[in-house]
Amino acid sequence: MAKNLKTNYLTGAEAMVKLLDGHGVKYIFGLCGDTSLPFYDALYRLNHSITHILTRDERHASYMADAYARVTGNVGICEGPSGGGATYIIPGVVEANESSIGLISLTSDVPLSSIGHFPLTELNQKELFKPLTKWNEILDNPKNLGNIVRNAFKESTSGRPGACHICFPFDIQKAEISEDDIWTQKEFSKFPALPLSPDSSKIDEIVSEISKSKNPMIICGGAIKNSFAEKELKKLVEKLNIILATSVTGKGTLADTHPNCLGVVGSNGGSISTREVIKKSDLIIFIGCRAGSVTTEKWQYPSSKTKIIHIDIDPKVIGANYKTHIALIADAKLSLIALNKKIKKNDFNGKETVQAVKQKKFLEFNKLSKINNGLIKPERIVHDLNNSLPENSYIVVDPGTPCPYFAAYYKFSKSGRYFITNRAHGALGYALPASIGVQIGKPKNKVVSVMGDGSFGFAVGELETAVRLKLPIIFIVISNSVYGWIKAGQKSSFEKRYYSVDFSRTDHAAVASAYGLKSWTVKKPKELKKIILQAIKHKGPSLIDIISQPLQDAKAPVSEWIA
Numbered sequence: 269m270a271k272n273l274k275t276n277y278l279t280g281a282e283a284m285v286k287l288l289d290g291h292g293v294k295y296i297f298g299l300c301g302d303t304s305l306p307f308y309d310a311l312y313r314l315n316h317s318i319t320h321i322l323t324r325d326e327r328h329a330s331y332m333a334d335a336y337a338r339v340t341g342n343v344g345i346c347e348g349p350s351g352g353g354a355t356y357i358i359p360g361v362v363e364a365n366e367s368s369i370g371l372i373s374l375t376s377d378v379p380l381s382s383i384g385h386f387p388l389t390e391l392n393q394k395e396l397f398k399p400l401t402k403w404n405e406i407l408d409n410p411k412n413l414g415n416i417v418r419n420a421f422k423e424s425t426s427g428r429p430g431a432c433h434i435c436f437p438f439d440i441q442k443a444e445i446s447e448d449d450i451w452t453q454k455e456f457s458k459f460p461a462l463p464l465s466p467d468s469s470k471i472d473e474i475v476s477e478i479s480k481s482k483n484p485m486i487i488c489g490g491a492i493k494n495s496f497a498e499k500e501l502k503k504l505v506e507k508l509n510i511i512l513a514t515s516v517t518g519k520g521t522l523a524d525t526h527p528n529c530l531g532v533v534g535s536n537g538g539s540i541s542t543r544e545v546i547k548k549s550d551l552i553i554f555i556g557c558r559a560g561s562v563t564t565e566k567w568q569y570p571s572s573k574t575k576i577i578h579i580d581i582d583p584k585v586i587g588a589n590y591k592t593h594i595a596l597i598a599d600a601k602l603s604l605i606a607l608n609k610k611i612k613k614n615d616f617n618g619k620e621t622v623q624a625v626k627q628k629k630f631l632e633f634n635k636l637s638k639i640n641n642g643l644i645k646p647e648r649i650v651h652d653l654n655n656s657l658p659e660n661s662y663i664v665v666d667p668g669t670p671c672p673y674f675a676a677y678y679k680f681s682k683s684g685r686y687f688i689t690n691r692a693h694g695a696l697g698y699a700l701p702a703s704i705g706v707q708i709g710k711p712k713n714k715v716v717s718v719m720g721d722g723s724f725g726f727a728v729g730e731l732e733t734a735v736r737l738k739l740p741i742i743f744i745v746i747s748n749s750v751y752g753w754i755k756a757g758q759k760s761s762f763e764k765r766y767y768s769v770d771f772s773r774t775d776h777a778a779v780a781s782a783y784g785l786k787s788w789t790v791k792k793p794k795e796l797k798k799i800i801l802q803a804i805k806h807k808g809p810s811l812i813d814i815i816s817q818p819l820q821d822a823k824a825p826v827s828e829w830i831a
C-alpha cells in the first residue's frame with residue numbers, strides 16, 4: 269500500500285469529512301490543490317453522502333456555495349487550497365457574509381511546522397479572512413477540530429447568519445483525532461437556526477404606532493426570504509391593506525403580481541413614482557433591511573424626518589442610517605407571527621395606491637418592450653423571458669443591465685427565493701457560477717442566468733462545469749461591447765467623457781458552442797421569444813447571445829449611476 273494513504277487511526281481529514289457529513293452537507297464546491305490532498309483522499313475513501321462539485325476557479329466555488337445556500341437554506345460549503353486558492357475564494361465569502369447567508373469556506377494550508385520558512389503558498393489566512401467573515405479560525409491543534417467545525421456551523425447559521433472560514437493545515441489533516449470528537453449539533457445545519465423571539469412589549473408598541481399612522485408602508489430586505497416568512501408577511505399586508513416595497517435583495521418577499529406589492533424601490537430598480545410613495549409615507553417599517561445607499565437613494569427617501577420602525581436580527585443595522593422610533597431585534601418570521609396575533613384589521617389603501625403607481629411605472633416599459641426595429645432593448649429581454657418561462661423559474665442576475673431591469677420589471681407570480689443577485693458588492697461575474705449553485709440546489713426548476721458581456725468575461729470558464737454536470741441552465745448574455753453601467757455614469761455625471769469603457773464584440777454563442785453548449789445569436793427583436801422557447805425545451809445547458817441596445821442609450825430604471 270502506498271505511503272501515507274491509510275492509517276490505523278482517524279485522521280483530521282477523515283474527521284472533517286465525517287463532521288461535514290454529520291451536519292447534513294450534501295455538496296462541497298471547490299478546487300483541488302497540493303495542500304488539500306489528504307482531505308480529497310478522505311472524501312474518496314470514506315462512505316458519506318457528500319458530492320464534490322469541481323469548479324474551474326475558487327471564486328466561482330464560493331459564489332456557487334452562496335447561491336446554493338440562498339435557495340436551500342442549507343449551509344453552503346466551498347473549499348480551495350492554500351495561497352492562491354484562499355485569495356481567489358474571497359468574493360463569494362464576502363458576498364454571503366454581508367448578505368446574511370450561511371456559508372463555510374474551508375481552505376487548506378501549508379503544514380504548521382513550515383510556517384515562517386517561506387514554503388510555497390504561505391499566507392496568514394487568519395488575518396486575511398478576519399475582516400471578511402463573521403467568524404474564522406485556524407485548525408492548529410487536532411484536539412480542537414471537532415469544536416472548531418461545530419462552531420463554524422453554529423456561527424454561520426445562528427443570530428445574523430453569515431460566512432465563516434476554517435483554515436485546515438496539511439499536518440492537521442494527517443494528525444490523529446479522537447473518535448469521541450465526532451458529533452454534531454443538528455440544529456445548526458440550516459439557517460436561520462434557533463431564531464430569536466421578539467419582545468412582546470415592543471410588539472405592542474409597534475401595533476399601536478401602526479394604528480396611529482396614516483400612510484404607513486413596509487420596506488423589506490432579504491430577511492423575509494431568508495427566514496421563510498412569506499406567508500406571515502402576506503397575512504399582515506392583507507390584514508392592513510398596507511403597501512409593501514422591497515430592496516433589490518428583498519424582491520420576491522411578496523409576489524410581484526400581488527396587488528399590494530409596490531416592487532423594488534431605490535436607485536437601482538425603483539422609479540420616480542415608487543419614490544413618490546415613500547415621500548408621502550408617514551411611517552416606514554423596515555424589516556430585515558439595512559436601509560443602505562441603493563434602497564434609500566443615498567438616505568434621501570425616506571427622509572431623515574420620517575418616523576421609522578426597524579425590525580432586524582442584527583443590532584448593527586438599527587440606527588445606522590436613520591433615527592429609529594421603535595427598534596426590535598428579532599427574527600423576521602417570529603416578529604410577523606407576533607404582529608399578526610395582536611394587530612387589528614385596518615385599511616391603509618395600499619392596493620389602490622399600488623395599482624395607480626404600477627400603471628404609471630409600466631407605461632413606458634410596455635411600449636419599449638414591443639418595439640420591433642433597431643437593437644434589442646433590455647425591456648424586450650425582460651418581457652419575452654417573463655412571458656415564456658414557467659412561474660417557478662429561478663432568475664439569477666448580474667450588475668449592469670440585468671439588475672435594474674429585472675429588479676424593476678420582471679413579475680414573479682409567486683413569492684419566494686426565485687430572484688438571486690449579489691447586492692452586497694455587486695461584483696461582476698456572479699450570475700454564471702451562482703446559477704450553477706441554484707440548479708444544484710433546485711434540480712427540478714428552470715434556472716436562467718442573465719449577465720452582461722463584461723460579467724461573461726469574468727466567469728466564462730465555468731461553462732465547462734455546467735456542461736460536465738449536464739445542467740439545463742439557460743445563460744443569457746446581453747451583448748453591448750461595453751461596460752455599460754460605467755459608460756452611463758460617464759454620460760450622466762461626466763459630460764460624456766467616455767474613457768476606457770468600450771471593448772470589442774465577442775461571439776459569445778461561438779464560445780459557448782466550443783464548450784459544448786447549444787447556442788444562438790439573436791439580433792432581431794421579433795426573433796427573441798422563439799429562441800427563448802427553444803432554449804427552454806433544450807435538455808442541456810444553452811446560451812443565448814443577444815445583441816442589445818447599450819445600457820447608456822437605454823431608459824434604465826436607475827436614478828443614480830454612481831453607487
Ligand SMILES: Cc1ncc(C[n+]2csc(CCOP(=O)(O)OP(=O)(O)O)c2C)c(N)n1
Pocket residue numbers: 667668669670693694695696719720721722723724746748750751752753754819
Ligand atoms: C468586479 C467588479 N469590477 C468592477 C465593477 C464596476 N462595474 C459595475 S457595472 C460595470 C459594467 C458592467 O458591464 P457589463 O457586464 O458588460 O454590463 P452592462 O452594464 O454593459 O450591461 C462595472 C465595470 C463591478 N461591479 N465589479
Ligand SMILES: [Mg+2]
Pocket residue numbers: 668720721722746747748749750751752
Ligand atoms: Mg456590457
